[in-house]
């Protein structure tokens with residue numbers, strides 16, 4: 001039985017063109033794009049930092065979907081600008097632009113600053129510790145949001161709203177038809193005092209023990225070049241399940257792979273930069289079969305405890321970690337995928353892994369098509385697939401765009417949840433929301449040709465010249 005909340009007047013905090021809920025990489029890109037397109041823009045974030053999974057979640061590895069198999073750049077715009085700014089600050093390797101680099105390992109603290117600088121320069125008003133609690137509805141149209149703050153509840157009215165909360169909180173509450181996928185979650189942690197060179201030397205002595213063909217890493221030779229030539233340490237996620245150091249210990253009863261509600265504690269992706277003596281550990285899994293606060297809280301606490309269990313093992317058994325210690329645990333559990341929208345268009349695995357280029361008339365960006373170990377052991381094709389605008393437009397509810405890759409309309413869900421494509425989606429959602437507010441139209445009726453022109457003006461890559469010609473944009 002529910003309890004009826006008393007009706008009351010809520011103070012109006014602000015009235016803006018575009019309201020963005022959630023300040024992860026998608027929401028930050030959305031807010032920057034909206035403001036750059038001339039919209040008064042407000043971003044509300046429930047935590048005290050920007051970046052979401054990438055920073056509060058410590059997932060400091062931006063999957064390298066920027067290049068096709070031949071190494072030709074296919075993603076520009078805000079996503080590329082974020083990388084360039086990180087490189088300029090020393091927060092990422094300057095040598096990332098190679099197809100051999102599976103992920104652009106970044107300094108999560110510097111990423112926070114990059115996002116702050118971009119948002120401030122664009123003129124976005126950012127509210128931290130502000131939870132978008134409910135959409136403000138008129139009929140089936142979203143008109144803004146009710147937010148919770150230290151001063152209580154307020155209303156924010158907006159011409160158009162972008163939901164970048166990761167789990168599509170606003171879309172869910174607005175009554176959009178939703179999809180659900182039982183996903184997984186991890187709480188990353190960072191170890192300091194690590195001798196990364198010693199870890200590399202260990203694999204140099206025993207290259208046959210390096211896990212092959214996992215998480216976009218072909219094998220030891222590539223791992224070695226990334227470390228020696230590019231200063232990037234990238235040990236594949238899931239690699240521990242094929243690494244003798246872990247598997248021997250499991251067989252000897254010295255390490256439990258599954259512990260309580262957590263499983264695959266040997267997953268152990270490792271991400272580091274030579275310029276630092278720290279490494280991010282990507283390990284503990286929790287099965288996300290609900291977003292109920294009780295279950296989420298138990299998972300969040302148990303994953304924190306497991307960080308020390310895994311770190312102790314690293315110290316005892318993993319070369320280079322003898323003096324290592326935990327310097328930081330993520331302050332937010334990272335949910336890979338759970339709830340998403342049923343959108344006007346659904347992007348499928350068939351599109352993303354097509355052996356031929358995939359085009360959509362309403363494209364808002366593109367990504368390299370994935371050829372998982374087809375023919376020559378490559379992970380990508382030479383061509384791209386378009387990301388259609390329609391994946392962000394929910395069915396049945398108006399005036400709302402969803403920007404997080406894990407919650408846009410894809411089959412399977414989370415198909416384009418990597419950070420690079422999250423920023424592609426975010427930029428498009430923000431620019432579209434700005435146009436909607438300025439033109440007094442809804443996302444469903446927006447002229448996508450005008451959106452594409454705005455995106456081109458914001459340096460988004462919609463394809464080579466002949467493709468732009470076909471789209472009437474050349």
Ligand SMILES: Cc1cc2nc3c(=O)[nH]c(=O)nc-3n(C[C@H](O)[C@H](O)[C@H](O)COP(=O)(O)OP(=O)(O)OC[C@H]3O[C@@H](n4cnc5c(N)ncnc54)[C@H](O)[C@@H]3O)c2cc1C
Nearest residue numbers: 022024025026046052053063132165166334335404418419
């Ligand atoms: C464990 C893990 C490992 C991953 N590994 C990789 C990888 O190696 N490479 C890669 O490219 N991608 C990886 N991903 C995927 C990628 O990191 C995420 O999909 C991406 O960062 C999500 O960005 P986002 O902005 O869409 O959402 P989020 O990062 O989830 O951001 C959502 C933001 O909204 C805020 N928020 C939530 N609800 C509300 C609300 N109601 N009101 C206000 N604010 C709210 C949150 O605090 C957060 O800041 C991984 C993801 C996880 C979880």
